[in-house]
Amino acid sequence: xxDTLILILDSxxxxxxxxxxxxxxxxxxxxxxxxxxxxxGKMLGAAFAAGAAAAVTGSAWIGLGxxxxxxxxxxxxxGFACITHRGNQIVSGVAINFLAIGLTALLGQDWFRxxxxxxxxxxDARFETLVLPFADALREVPVIGGIYSELLSGHNVLVxxxxxxxxxxxxxxxxxxxxxxxxxVGENPAAVDTAGISVTWLRYRAVICTGILCGIAGAYLSVxxxxxxxxxxxxxxxxxxxxxxxxxxxxxxxVMFACLLFGFxxxxxxxxxxxxxxxxxxxxxxxxxxxxxxxTVVLLAGFIxxxxxxxxxxxxxxxxxx
Amino acid sequence: xxxxxxxxxxxYILMPAINVAAAFFVSGLVVLAxxxxxxDAVRILVWGAFGWNEGIGFTLFYATNFxxxxxxxxxxxxxxxxxxGGEGQAYIGGLGVAFACLxxxxxxxxxxxxxxxxxxxxxxxxxxxxxxxVLQAKRGSHVxxxxxMFNFIAASLMVYLLVNVMAxxxxxxxxxxxxxxxxxxxxxxxxxxxxxxxxxxxxxxFVLALLACVFTWVLIWRTxxxxxxxxFGANQTAAIYAGISPVRITVITMLISGAMAGMxxxxxxxxxxxxxLIEFVSGYGFVGIAVALMGRSHPLGILFAALLFGxxxxxxxxxxxxxxxxxxxxxxxIQALVILFxxxxxxxxxxxxxxxxxxxxxxxxxPA
Numbered sequence: 001x002x003d004t005l006i007l008i009l010d011s012x013x014x015x016x017x018x019x020x021x022x023x024x025x026x027x028x029x030x031x032x033x034x035x036x037x038x039x040x041g042k043m044l045g046a047a048f049a050a051g052a053a054a055a056v057t058g059s060a061w062i063g064l065g066x067x068x069x070x071x072x073x074x075x076x077x078x079g080f081a082c083i084t085h086r087g088n089q090i091v092s093g094v095a096i097n098f099l100a101i102g103l104t105a106l107l108g109q110d111w112f113r114x115x116x117x118x119x120x121x122x123x124d125a126r127f128e129t130l131v132l133p134f135a136d137a138l139r140e141v142p143v144i145g146g147i148y149s150e151l152l153s154g155h156n157v158l159v160x161x162x163x164x165x166x167x168x169x170x171x172x173x174x175x176x177x178x179x180x181x182x183x184x185v186g187e188n189p190a191a192v193d194t195a196g197i198s199v200t201w202l203r204y205r206a207v208i209c210t211g212i213l214c215g216i217a218g219a220y221l222s223v224x225x226x227x228x229x230x231x232x233x234x235x236x237x238x239x240x241x242x243x244x245x246x247x248x249x250x251x252x253x254x255v256m257f258a259c260l261l262f263g264f265x266x267x268x269x270x271x272x273x274x275x276x277x278x279x280x281x282x283x284x285x286x287x288x289x290x291x292x293x294x295x296t297v298v299l300l301a302g303f304i305x306x307x308x309x310x311x312x313x314x315x316x317x318x319x320x321x322x
Numbered sequence: 323x324x325x326x327x328x329x330x331x332x333x334y335i336l337m338p339a340i341n342v343a344a345a346f347f348v349s350g351l352v353v354l355a356x357x358x359x360x361x362d363a364v365r366i367l368v369w370g371a372f373g374w375n376e377g378i379g380f381t382l383f384y385a386t387n388f389x390x391x392x393x394x395x396x397x398x399x400x401x402x403x404x405x406x407g408g409e410g411q412a413y414i415g416g417l418g419v420a421f422a423c424l425x426x427x428x429x430x431x432x433x434x435x436x437x438x439x440x441x442x443x444x445x446x447x448x449x450x451x452x453x454x455x456v457l458q459a460k461r462g463s464h465v466x467x468x469x470x471m472f473n474f475i476a477a478s479l480m481v482y483l484l485v486n487v488m489a490x491x492x493x494x495x496x497x498x499x500x501x502x503x504x505x506x507x508x509x510x511x512x513x514x515x516x517x518x519x520x521x522x523x524x525x526x527x528f529v530l531a532l533l534a535c536v537f538t539w540v541l542i543w544r545t546x547x548x549x550x551x552x553x554f555g556a557n558q559t560a561a562i563y564a565g566i567s568p569v570r571i572t573v574i575t576m577l578i579s580g581a582m583a584g585m586x587x588x589x590x591x592x593x594x595x596x597x598x599l600i601e602f603v604s605g606y607g608f609v610g611i612a613v614a615l616m617g618r619s620h621p622l623g624i625l626f627a628a629l630l631f632g633x634x635x636x637x638x639x640x641x642x643x644x645x646x647x648x649x650x651x652x653x654x655x656i657q658a659l660v661i662l663f664x665x666x667x668x669x670x671x672x673x674x675x676x677x678x679x680x681x682x683x684x685x686x687x688x689p690a
Contacts, residue, residue, distance in 0.1 A: 085666075098608070098657055098658030099662070102653070102654030103651075236474060
């Protein structure tokens with residue numbers, strides 16, 4: 001029983017990592033007043049770029065770099081449309097999602113001719129699992145040994161980066177001048193503008209942060225969790241991340257717990273596939289899969305707490321009216 | 323910077339045309355990057371869609387789907403609501419069509435089943451839009467987010483129903499039994515004399531789609547409700563001051579929008595597949611966004627935009643056959659670029675165009 005629990009929690013950590021990176025990515029953008037439903041697209045683009053670059057160069061780190069660059073490029077398209085040209089942020093996000101789906105499949109087929117896949121990556125082209133010190137020595141110790149050597153040890157470096165990004169994001173947002181201004185520009189851009197700070201430049205920096213984190217999330221999918229890019233491999237994770245971001249009311253630490261919860265649901269759903277649960281019978285896996293979305297809707301409806309988005313979110317800032 | 327600085331025709335026809343042209347220009351660059359000739363690609367695409375009877379049939383069939391999902395997005399746009407849930411509403415709409423067909427197809431001819439199928443599609447699609455609508459109207463939950471969530475909930479629900487409840491006895495396929503004659507719409511070429519669309523599934527739903535266009539035009543521009551919808555969309559504060567209930571308008575508009583999206587299922591399920599199966603919507607709901615943006619939320623514009631996307635879908639299939647390097651994913655890229663340029667970047671060329679018109683009209687307006 002304990003071993004099963006550890007196994008489920010272990011895969012929870014693995015499954016929440018991309019959600020966590022993408023949700024934190026969305027946090028920067030949305031806190032600055034730029035809604036982003038294009039997390040999915042940026043992740044997919046990054047996953048493809050990382051898979052392709054790692055397969056060609058044989059280095060997972062170059063793959064990660066390529067993923068981040070592509071994700072930033074897509075984030076800048078979003079910024080160009082929404083910040084510079086004051087376009088509709090939702091429409092722009094939809095466009096980016098489609099652009100990523102289409103281009104990754106099209107270029108993937110053109111470059112590698114494997115039905116949209118990238119060649120499988122092995123060895124240095126993939127992020128290997130790290131074994132924390134003494135993990136093997138402590139394995140036999142009851143309870144703590146299992147938790148330490150199975151749950152905490154034995155993940156790849158991107159998992160640790162994702163969880164370290166949580167306190168880092170908190171620090172940036174709530175303890176730095178940049179973070180204060182970023183939050184201010186999402187609530188009241190006119191005040192920030194009056195203080196002589198460029199709203200445009202601040203929001204551009206926020207979407208670049210989003211690009212970096214989505215890039216890591218995408219690279220995690222193709223060169224860490226899996227060994228190569230598969231067509232449409234994000235499979236809605238960007239939207240679950242968006243749900244987690246809303247569920248956590250746009251706050252970094254709750255974002256981590258929301259992602260862990262949604263990752264846990266996913267892990268349980270995989271575990272329960274086709275199994276009989278005593279007293280209930282076969283649990284419909286689809287019900288568990290739909291749970292993150294249902295929970296988010298219930299939260300948005302204000303039945304469990306209230307999710308209030310950044311006040312200036314969704315609207316472009318117009319400096320002066322002529 | 324108001325629209326008044328440009329003639330109306332420039333605002334409604336020239337601007338969208340320039341934006342779409344920009345999208346196609348960038349698409350051409352993508353084709354070049356793959357190492358094919360964009361001019362040849364366009365030639366194959368247009369020929370594939372309009373050059374032969376079966377091609378035209380497929381183009382009309384796809385266009386039917388896009389008219390419904392495009393109208394769904396457009397109706398909501400008029401109330402400045404963004405219904406991004408057409409995908410889920412169409413999927414659930416399929417349930418309504420399937421219930422009507424499965425119940426009636428063995429006993430009555432298709433024309434008796436049709437009204438029930440249409441009503442079922444509209445009712446189920448509207449029902450799926452109802453909860454997001456009420457949450458937006460009464461609790462202020464953003465309709466974009468809730469409709470996205472409802473797309474995913476719909477997908478899970480339909481997989482569950484088709485695998486566990488509605489699947490044919492003794493079959494592993496997640497689909498219902500095939501409908502008998504009473505659950506199948508006649509093909510267009512059997513109704514129209516002297517027309518032959520080959521094996522293309524263009525069916526009576528196309529006529530239904532045209533009627534939906536007319537209905538939408540009358541609703542939005544010729545009824546009190548439509549006037550209220552447009553007022554609410556233009557200025558919520560003014561609308562409320564004028565005594566228009568925001569709750570009522572939000573809910574009614576979303577119900578109509580959901581019903582339109584749901585009716586897409588009539589074309590796919592009763593017109594072509596003749597059974598309910600998983601993932602039959604396959605992105606048509608999202609393309610509706612591009613169609614509505616390109617058609618400027620006007621039924622006539624949507625009709626043309628839907629035909630254009632129908633052409634892309636059918637011609638794109640031919641293109642993938644003739645130029646194997648350009649897979650059908652190219653259509654998704656074009657679609658994305660249309661959404662980007664005609665939607666998110668719609669204001670990009672405006673200042674330049676206004677300046678141009680200013681220069682052109684300056685001598686005329688200022689007599690020397």
